[in-house]
Amino acid sequence: MPSEETRTAPGNGVTVNTATTRESPAQQNGIVSSHDVISPVSQSQTEHQPSSSTPAAPAQPPREQWGGKYEFLLSCIGYCVGLGNVWRFPYLCYRNGGGVFLIPYFIMLFFTGMPLFLMELSLGQYGAAGPITVWKCCPLLKGIGIGMLCVSTFVCLYYNVIIAWTFYYLGSSFQSPLPWSCDALHNIPFCGNKTNVTQSPSEVFWNEKVLGVVNSAGLHDPGPVRWPLALCLLAAWIVIFLCMLKGIRSSGKVVYVTATFPYFVLVVLIIRGATLEGSLNGVAFYLTPNWIHLANAQVWNDAASQIFYSLGIGVGGLLSMASYNKFDNNVIRDTLVITIGNCGTSFFAGFAIFSILGHMAWRKGVPVDKVADSGPGLAFVAYPEALALLPGSVFWSILFFLMLFMLGVDTLFGNMEGICTAVLDEFPQLRSNLKHKTLFLALLCFAFYLMGLLLITDGGIYWFTLIDSFSTSFGLIIITLFMCIGISFFYGVNQFCQDIVDMICRCPPWCTKLLLYFKACWVVFTPFLLTFILTYIFIEMYRTPLHYGTYLYPTWGKALGVCMGAFCCLQILVWAIVAVSKESGTLKDRFKKSIRPLNSWRVNNINTTSQEQHVEPQQVEGPFTVNLTEADFTAMNWEAISEA
Structure with a gap:
């Protein structure tokens, strides 16, 4: 708890400067001054100095590390490059003006996606902690980590249902002819007279054979569990459990296959x-551009939502995976590689999707927009129908659904890692005991399986759509907005940039310019754009009814979805009240104390830093000069920690 640990605070005027005396390029440009201090709070807090007799933090069990930098990179790429890159981006691109959509898409990437991505990676790597424990840097905002955990829980609940669907289709793909093709005997009535058909064979297979949605009247009528899907869901959770059994030591090896195989399939499909x-x-x-779409606010909102959807920002997965990095890993390089690679994959996947949909439209003699769709409608209706028209359709179908399965598993690894890391950091005894850790993972997977059974009933698709629509909607934006504001203004954007410089050990000119750019984004551009997105979401949520197909959700159903999103972001307020209430003094003093980093915030990374052999911190030349007080060095005294 915040009141149980001492915090770093400005000292009595004795300062030690970790930067060189030569001015950095950023100082010469007037961006920062040499009197920026490590604590974002004012000098009026000097009366709250920690005692010199404060005991050192208790020793923590050694933290796991990635087997190599490629394991981390592939894990992040696999986490970010998911189903949204294949079934959502191409559809959004054509719906929002073709190639013109790339303009708002890349603007949102450079001013929201990339800065927030770097912020999460840097927080996790510097603090060597998960989504909850990492907020020792600002205990007032511990609720952000709890909120991330809630969002990640909702995502895991419905995301593995998608993997269960891919399992079902993958198994069905071994049948010849494919059960959703016109060659299958039970589909002949739907293929005989094309002028009198309201549903294609693939739609009938999806709605009746897979979902059973025709047997349900809506949210209030879920109906029985569809046991073939229940077995597929069980198999999916068993795969996740086995791949994560040894933490990043096992999942880090699996991603060598699961993160690279989809690229092979995309290349084959394009050819x-x-x-x-x-x-x-x-x-x-x-790709055909339609410039008039740039004036539509919906286009900009779609671009921002796709950035959040594909990069996995704000759910704790990135933060957790980065916490297993070495202290001196170059987070700026990783951010550039992963974010640009992810967006390139989305654009690349569009060619694989629309080239084959174009062929299906040509075969049917209809415009392409009559066969294009997004989400499950593309992955399980339109594209399978297109593959069924190809020679060797069984092979192409197996390849496609195997790719979807691996894309889904990789993304779920990241979300599950966010939950597991958060819990294991809060209860370190689980991390040190392999049996307890295995039991916890097994119980977690089994609990998700039981809760997921609701989503594979006859009316499960209605619940799936509800959770999908609201779990990562306004709640996620609010969480990331508070994360950006908290780090920039409470923890201190100058100190945060200095932390990044400390990790990468050196800051060449290109790094200096990038940090200045990221600093401007964190302080100005990103909060502004997040506020715009949040406002638009609330307006659309109020005036647009939620529906699945022809089914309109009742008011109580939409209210339930709003409560789902509100529950996630309300954690910020609840835990902020808890943090303030546990402090002493006036309300102003309590607030100042609750935004002050705990001493243990800076000792979390002693097992991973490459500088741990040195008593004095290494002098680093960078664009942000920070004065560390005597109390701050007390918290970072390697000798005192090793003696403890």
Whole structure:
């Protein structure tokens, strides 16, 4: 608890400067001054200095580390490159003006996605802690970590249902002919007279054979569990459990396959699509610019939502995976590689999708927009139907659904890692005992399986859509907005930039310029854009009814979804009140104490830093000069910690 540990605070005027006396480029540009201090609070807090007799923090069990930098990179790429890159981005691109959509998309990437991505990676790596424990840097905002945990729980609940669907389709793909093709005997009535058909064979298979949604009247009528899907869901959770059994030591090896195989499949699908008649029409439909869309606020909101959806910002997965890095890992390099690679994959996947959809439109003699769809409608209706038209359809179907399975598993690794790391950091005895850790993971997976059974009933798709629509909506934006404000103004943006410089050990000119750019984003551009997105979400949520197909959700259903999102972001307020109430003094003093970093915030990384052999911190030349007080060095005294 915040009141149980001492905090770093400005000292009695004795300062030690960790930067060189030569001015950095940033100082010469007037961006920062040499009197910026480590604590973002005022000098009026000097009366709250920690005692010199404060005992050192208790020794923590050694923290796991990635087997190599490629394991971390592939894990992050696998986490970010998920189903949204394949089934959502191409559809949004064509719906929002084709190639014009790339303009707001990359603006949102550079001013919201990339800065927030770097913030999460840096927080996790510097603090060597998960989404909850990392807020020792600002105990007032511990609720952000709790909120991330709530969002991640909702995501894991419904995301593995998608993997269960891919399992079902993957198993069905071994049948010849494919059960959703016109060649299957039970589909002949739907393929005989094309002028009198309201549903394609793939739609019938999806709605009746897989979901059973035709047997449900809505949210209030879930119906029985569909046991074939229940077995697929169980198999999916068993796979997740086995891959995560040894933590990052096992999942870090699995990603060598699961993160690279989808790229192989996309290349194969693009090559195959390029040889098909009508494929160029599909690609042209995907990329043809329509400049008038730039004036539509919906386009900008779609661009921002896709950035959040694909990068996995704000759910704790990135923060948790970065906490297992070495202290001197270059987070700026990783941010650039992962974010740009993720966006490139989204654009690349559009060619694989629309080339084959263009061929299907040509075969049917209809415009491409009549066969294009997004989400489950693309992955389980439109694209399987297109694959069924190809020679060797069984092979192509197996390849496609195997790719979807691996994309889903990689993303779920990150979300599950966020939950596991948060709990293990709060209860370190679980981390040190392999049996207890295994039991916890098994119980967690089994609990998710039981809760997920609601989503694979006859009416499960209605609950799936509800959770999908609200779990990562306004609540996620509010969480990331408070994270950005908290680090920039409470912890201190100058100190945060100095922390990044300390980790990467040196700051060449390009790094200096990038940090200045990120600093401007964290303080000005990112909060502004997040506020715009949040406002638009609330407006759309009020005036747009929620529906699945022709089913309109009742008011109580939409209210339930709003409560779901509100529950996540209200954790910030609840835990802020708890943090303030546990302090002493006036309300102003309590607030100042609650935003002050705990001493243990800076000793978390002693097992991972490359500088641990030195008593004095290494002098680092960087764009942000920070004066550390005597009390701050007390918290970072390697000798005192080793003696403890």
